[in-house]
Amino acid sequence: MFGLWKTWKALEARGIMGINRRNADYVLKYNKRSLYPIVDDKIITKERAIKAGIHVPELYGVISTEKEIDKLDEIIAGRSDFVIKPAQGAGGDGIIVIADRFEGRYRTVSGKIISHEEIEHHISSILTGLYSLGGHRDRALIEYRVTPDQIFKSISYEGVPDIRIIVLMGYPVMAMLRLPTRQSGGKANLHQGAIGVGVDLATGLTLRGTWLNNIITKHPDTTNAVDGVQLPYWDGFMKLAAGCYELCGLGYIGVDMVLDQEKGPLILELNARPGLNIQIANDCGLTLRTHAVEARLEELKARGIEESVEDRVKFAQELFGHIPPVEG
Template sequence: MLKLFRKPRPNYDALSKLRPPSLEGMDEILGINMRNALIAKYNPRHAIERARDKVAAKVALEAAGIACTGTVAVIDDHQKLGAFKPSRDMPDAWAIKPARGSQGDGILLAVRREGNTWYKGSGAPLTEEAVMHHIQKVVDGGFSGDSAAEDAALIEPLIIADPALSRIVPEGLPDLRVISLHHNPLMAMVRLPTLESDGKANLHQRAIGAGIDMETGRITRAVVKGTPITHHPDTGVNLIGFEIPGWERVLELAAKCGPAVGLGYCGADIVLDVNDGPLVIEVNAHPGIEIQNICQAGLKVRIAATGEDFR
């Protein structure tokens, strides 16, 4: 049986022996109904709501000693909005995120500043008025994706990617998704921005999804919208065999995220900062199952290896 995530880390050799040689054995695949059953079993409603709110999740993660991205400000009402002045209160490079946003909606990034004007990665200018307008739209719930009347704007310092990863992509910030059950990391991929994805690490916008070997931290397979590739289409860098920096630390962080937020089954999103190494940016209470197609491996058998009974 797979060992629970304690040092030493999970016995991935034992896990791999449980894995069928191909995906033709559909019992290996975790379907959407079974995923939903796991969520219903292990993810209580209050924990799901906490995970959906980036601010609340960050508070819980930091209370558990988990390294997260920094915080410049949280603007969650119009009084704070009125007292906020970007030219005074914001750094030269930053990210604005809706606390309850999803799929990258409402995220605004600035990579540099000249006077009271910031610039996107594309070179487009952002005036102080434009920044305030965006923050107000976030606070008014324009990107919340649900019935919430208001939201909070989470402003963070811009993460600068680890050089080993930044040389792979033309622009943007790669991130890692690690699926875990309790303290057990089960499957992982790295999402790599492309020019076609506008520098965003969103698979539905044609970023690259690359499966990672859990034992070595090396990329084993990469796809764009279901099409296998071996090299990044923009930089030409070979992806297969690339080793994720700080892989042991990534697994340690991922193993702690669910319990910290109160989730039993979750996806941890982690970035690799040039100075601080792996940092958690988000915890997802409803991680998708597409990662199995990217990795060409099934989650069900890995979950069963932890002792979970699917009967």
């Protein structure tokens, strides 16, 4: 307990953002309520992304009513792997990742065998709103299963790691790699038991990690070091995340991306209330960085300038890099 307290105290001194400040000064200030559906509904996010030419996992089908559950066979015909998720879910709840079929049944990514009836029942639960924000009726979406790039093999246990970047008014401010563990059942959500690893914005090199509120340097399942790993396509991820501001119009978002073995970088989802644990993983508070972006915006406004995605990424990389350039 004392160790954690010390960590928070140290972060506070470096401008840690608490939940009240996040809500009042960022979420409420920069995120227009009327735009929330774009990020709170994964089907709408997908449609927007496709229109903007941004790659996402392919949508195989949508089930909106009990009656449409019969369509499932048709949607997954000829496919041995796919993902079912609630359109308005959060925190990894209600997501089933099917990796294979097995004698008329399905095998999840963590090896559990489930029947067709169980899947239908699960979809029915999604529709009633069991996993949706506020318990509202929801839709189920069936999509392409992402196969993670080989780079993650040694530092991830099953499932798909994702890369989260917090973006303020189109400027990336902090990044984290989230790694599934045995405990998280193939999902990369921290509260399911995944690890969060800080990422240097300038280089895409991983920093240390946080797991169940502890600071770690090794993956608990694979025992490999989680720090010092170079993420591929780093500048591409930064630009993808920065461009999500134009895509959704929300000023303060968490952009979740994955690296598929075949399709490359894809956007998984956008969050209008991104979590604050990213600060522990980066050993750094958000406030100093968000203030720097706000000061930049003021300055540009005075000069009547708006920056492009490339300029915004460059600004963030020059200012928010963790690792000083190597000497000599």
